[in-house]
Structure formats: structure tokens, C-alpha cells
Amino acid sequence: MAIKTKGVHHMAFLSRDMDETVRFYTDVMNFPVVVTLQLPDPDPFPGAVPGDLGGAKHYFFDIGNGDRLAFFWCPKDELVPTFAKIGAGNHIAFAVESGAELEAAKRHLIAKGVPIKSEIDHTFCRSIYFEDPNGITLELSVYQHPCTPEQPFLQDPEPTPATRKHLGDKQEKFLLRFGERGNATVLSGGNAAERANI
Numbered sequence: 005m006a007i008k009t010k011g012v013h014h015m016a017f018l019s020r021d022m023d024e025t026v027r028f029y030t031d032v033m034n035f036p037v038v039v040t041l042q043l044p045d046p047d048p049f050p051g052a053v054p055g056d057l058g059g060a061k062h063y064f065f066d067i068g069n070g071d072r073l074a075f076f077w078c079p080k081d082e083l084v085p086t087f088a089k090i091g092a093g094n095h096i097a098f099a100v101e102s103g104a105e106l107e108a109a110k111r112h113l114i115a116k117g118v119p120i121k122s123e124i125d126h127t128f129c130r131s132i133y134f135e136d137p138n139g140i141t142l143e144l145s146v147y148q149h150p151c152t153p154e155q156p157f158l159q160d161p162e163p164t165p166a167t168r169k170h171l172g173d174k175q176e177k178f179l180l181r182f183g184e185r186g187n188a189t190v191l192s193g194g195n196a197a198e199r200a201n202i
């Protein structure tokens with residue numbers, strides 16, 4: 005069975021300053037913030053994507069047509085200022101329609117000899133991560149939450165000032181609270197086995 009994608013789930017870039025990034029994309033580009041994540045420290049899913057995500061903010065913007073643009077602000081990753089400037093992507097995610105399609109894609113990749121780096125349930129989406137021959141991190145993901153301006157997935161209890169202003173009363177209305185490990189559950193890969201023993 006072949007992989008069946010339906011466009012871009014999200015493309016993830018690096019932000020040198022998340023508040024500045026939010027101001028630009030909301031005020032200038034008119035992209036609503038639809039996901040805010042405050043990742044715990046240490047990195048909750050090391051190895052899934054490049055960089056040290058410990059303590060990172062990860063926000064998604066709705067860019068129309070059901071597609072999203074995502075940014076990481078990583079306080080512990082020294083490469084961010086350089087990569088942010090040249091527009092280097094961190095990873096790209098392709099959307100699949102359902103959990104069954106995600107499972108089918110996983111079986112297909114394994115059959116083709118492509119190692120699955122990680123499988124993660126992010127609550128708002130479920131994803132598998134792997135690499136292309138260049139080492140570019142690819143993700144296949146299925147949404148499990150609307151992640152729309154009307155129903156955003158908000159997990160960051162302390163969004164940046166511009167984000168707080170942009171979200172208005174949605175911050176209280178939609179804020180979801182998870183345990184200290186955040187909203188992600190590593191199902192396989194990375195150091196999942198190690199983490200299971202913590």
C-alpha cells in the first residue's frame with residue numbers, strides 16, 4: 005500500500021524571537037495562531053526532529069487551505085540564530101487523512117527499508133518521523149483536533165505578549181493543562197524505552 009498524503013500538515017522553521025515572529029505573522033500576514041506549545045525541559049522527544057527542544061515554544065499559524073506554518077523558539081539550541089536567518093527549515097510534515105492511513109504509511113516505509121525515527125502522539129496530532137536521503141527530517145501526521153482559529157489547541161500557559169494579545173479571551177477559554185511531561189507521548193523511537201523506565 006502506498007503512502008497517501010493530502011498536502012502540507014505543517015512546515016517547521018526556527019524563530020530567533022517568538023514574540024517578534026508572532027507579531028509579524030499575525031499583524032502583517034494575518035495568519036491566526038492555532039496551536040501554542042510550551043515544551044518541557046528536558047526535550048520531551050529527543051531525536052524526533054533536529055535540535056534541543058528543551059524548554060522550547062512551538063507555535064503554529066493557520067496559513068489558509070487547512071495548511072499550517074510552525075515555528076520553534078529553542079532557548080538551548082545555539083544553531084537557531086544562524087538557521088533562523090537563512091530560513092532553514094527544521095522539518096516538513098505531510099498530512100494524512102486518518103490513523104489508518106498513518107499506520108499504512110508506517111508499514112509502507114518499513115517495507116521500503118526506511119527507518120522510523122519516532123512515533124509520537126502529540127494529542128492534537130499523531131506523527132511518525134523519518135529522514136530522506138539528505139538527512140532532512142520528514143513527518144507524516146494526522147490531526148486529532150481542529151487546530152483552527154475558532155478552536156485552537158492552546159497548551160502554553162505563558163504565551164509571549166503578542167500571542168496573549170492576539171488570542172484575547174481564547175487563552176483562558178481554550179487553554180489545556182497537561183502534566184509536567186507536556187502533551188506529547190512518545191510511542192516508539194528516540195529514547196522511548198529509556199523514558200518508560202524513568
Ligand SMILES: [Fe+2]
Pocket residue numbers: 014016095097143
Ligand atoms: Fe512537526
